Amino acid sequence: MLSRRDFLKSMGATAALGTVPGFANAAGNGARGHVVVIGGGYGGATAAKYLRMWSQGSVEVTLIERNASFVSCPISNLVIGGLKQIEDITVSYANLQSKWGVKLVTDEVTAIDADKRTVTTAKNGSIAYDRLVMSPGISFIPGAIEGLDGNEELVPHAWKAGPQTALLRKRLEDMPDGGVFAMHIPRAPFRCPPGPYERACLVANYLRQSKPKSKVLVLDANGEIQSKKGLFTKAFEGYGELLEYVPNSTLRAVDARTRTAELEFDTIEADVLNVLPPMRAGEIAIQAGLPLINDRWVDVDWLTLEAKGVAGVHVLGDALFPAPAMPKSGHMANQHGKLAAAAILNLLQGMAPNPTPVVMNTCYSFVDGKNVIHVASVHQFDAASGKPMPVDGAGGLSPSANELEAKAALAWAKNIWADMLA
Amino acid sequence: MNLRNAIVVVGLAGVALSAQAQDPNLARNLAATCANCHGTNGNSLGGMETLAGESQKKLLQKLDDFRTGEKPATIMHQIVKGYTPEQLDLITAWFAAQEAEGDEQDAE
Numbered sequence A: 001m002l003s004r005r006d007f008l009k010s011m012g013a014t015a016a017l018g019t020v021p022g023f024a025n026a027a028g029n030g031a032r033g034h035v036v037v038i039g040g041g042y043g044g045a046t047a048a049k050y051l052r053m054w055s056q057g058s059v060e061v062t063l064i065e066r067n068a069s070f071v072s073c074p075i076s077n078l079v080i081g082g083l084k085q086i087e088d089i090t091v092s093y094a095n096l097q098s099k100w101g102v103k104l105v106t107d108e109v110t111a112i113d114a115d116k117r118t119v120t121t122a123k124n125g126s127i128a129y130d131r132l133v134m135s136p137g138i139s140f141i142p143g144a145i146e147g148l149d150g151n152e153e154l155v156p157h158a159w160k161a162g163p164q165t166a167l168l169r170k171r172l173e174d175m176p177d178g179g180v181f182a183m184h185i186p187r188a189p190f191r192c193p194p195g196p197y198e199r200a201c202l203v204a205n206y207l208r209q210s211k212p213k214s215k216v217l218v219l220d221a222n223g224e225i226q227s228k229k230g231l232f233t234k235a236f237e238g239y240g241e242l243l244e245y246v247p248n249s250t251l252r253a254v255d256a257r258t259r260t261a262e263l264e265f266d267t268i269e270a271d272v273l274n275v276l277p278p279m280r281a282g283e284i285a286i287q288a289g290l291p292l293i294n295d296r297w298v299d300v301d302w303l304t305l306e307a308k309g310v311a312g313v314h315v316l317g318d319a320l321f322p323a324p325a326m327p328k329s330g331h332m333a334n335q336h337g338k339l340a341a342a343a344i345l346n347l348l349q350g351m352a353p354n355p356t357p358v359v360m361n362t363c364y365s366f367v368d369g370k371n372v373i374h375v376a377s378v379h380q381f382d383a384a385s386g387k388p389m390p391v392d393g394a395g396g397l398s399p400s401a402n403e404l405e406a407k408a409a410l411a412w413a414k415n416i417w418a419d420m421l422a
Numbered sequence B: 001m002n003l004r005n006a007i008v009v010v011g012l013a014g015v016a017l018s019a020q021a022q023d024p025n026l027a028r029n030l031a032a033t034c035a036n037c038h039g040t041n042g043n044s045l046g047g048m049e050t051l052a053g054e055s056q057k058k059l060l061q062k063l064d065d066f067r068t069g070e071k072p073a074t075i076m077h078q079i080v081k082g083y084t085p086e087q088l089d090l091i092t093a094w095f096a097a098q099e100a101e102g103d104e105q106d107a108e
């Protein structure tokens, strides 16, 4: 069990409370306690940093993340398309500890006990918390597609960035000219609504330049493109014969060895098969028995992001059941991180959470190496429904794909990675 | 903490604060919704405008120009319409009261 004293000791001299650079006020803001954060992705890393920054270091934060460094899903489609390298989307967690005094634990959380307020880890035993933040991202629903489970080497998803991203890139490089790249998109909701269509474009962009006799087959379980439909339709048209979009293509089974996709009415043999499996909240949220909607996503209270009926457990990011028109995006997970950090600091001081929170979203998608399209929205808390609701007349889409927004998209990535991790 | 400044500025601007008990960190929280793109506390790493330390008047003018279409934008004309004028007052006052990290380095 990690006690407060162990925690302080482990922070070492440089990061002892009050001497962490950036904290003008050594006494902090009055909030006291230990917050454990599970998952150092878009939601969790943001929450960890903002809890330390806004409490002026008075709240102790332990971040438990299984991976040694952060690898971003946003921009990972550019790695798959050969326009960026995996190093370009990899960021160290070191600043969270050295600059902000977050205690980093590289480990897997295997269980939580919401009554005793402890989490169990694979290697570091059990850790006590006053409040828990969980931003575990998504997991793939086991058994949803026959033949798929356990075969992610043969049939990569690359829907969690890291080795899977590099693997899918390698498969694409090894594919012969004239080959078929088939990707499957599950029924919505899934992580990053525009993400699959961006990937289709960037794979087609690569093949057009390097293997022009090849084909991109986009097998969508949905009846239509799920985000920026008009803009992606136009982009797809620009790839001509090279890219074929097939709606209402529900995947029943795969033969991983032969890379065969069995659809409801068709069977397709691909040279590279990229299946995005049906998704739900990260394993730990399911395993912890948090309240789920549709058996998939965690039901939260929108003023605190606490799981309904589970005191002290705040759930962020892709894992939660979204409010109306709220996408599962890294941008939104970062906003959840700040909303939760503010609420937790109030609650630790015995204050009510902010009654009027606002969150907003922007998602940029590359349609080729140079041109980008966006979707944006602003969501204001609506007391009547108890949910953040999209503001009518705000937000929207790019009028058309353009080069200016490619610069914005890369600047977005640089700034949001810093907002989480620097 | 610059909340007091924020409230004074808002008061001077003649904006009525809501009768509902307002969170003491509302300005900070609202400004944080801009940080994904504009950097933590409004200190951008480049490619987006730094908001920290900009005069409130200038920031409000820019936002208004985005809203009316006076200033062309790729995305800000859509985002600005999602915030109320009171919220934009709080946000701009808060950023105006931040120190620009770049300036600090320049001064060294």
Ligand SMILES: Cc1cc2nc3c(=O)[nH]c(=O)nc-3n(C[C@H](O)[C@H](O)[C@H](O)COP(=O)(O)OP(=O)(O)OC[C@H]3O[C@@H](n4cnc5c(N)ncnc54)[C@H](O)[C@@H]3O)c2cc1C
Binding pocket: A038, A039, A040, A041, A042, A043, A044, A064, A065, A066, A067, A072, A073, A074, A075, A076, A077, A107, A108, A109, A110, A135, A136, A137, A138, A158, A159, A160, A191, A192, A195, A199, A282, A283, A284, A316, A317, A318, A319, A328, A329, A330, A331, A332, A333, A362, A363, A364, A365
């Ligand atoms: C190809 C692609 C492109 C995308 N493009 C964009 C984009 O352009 N813009 C955008 O805003 N969003 C984009 N997204 C979506 C974005 O990646 C997600 O919405 C975002 O990552 C969600 O954040 P999160 O914190 O919920 O989960 P994640 O960022 O996935 O973080 C979860 C973390 O928790 C860790 N974890 C989980 N369980 C445990 C455990 N038990 N113990 C320890 N650690 C654990 C994981 O290792 C992971 O690091 C894209 C996604 C994909 C796949």
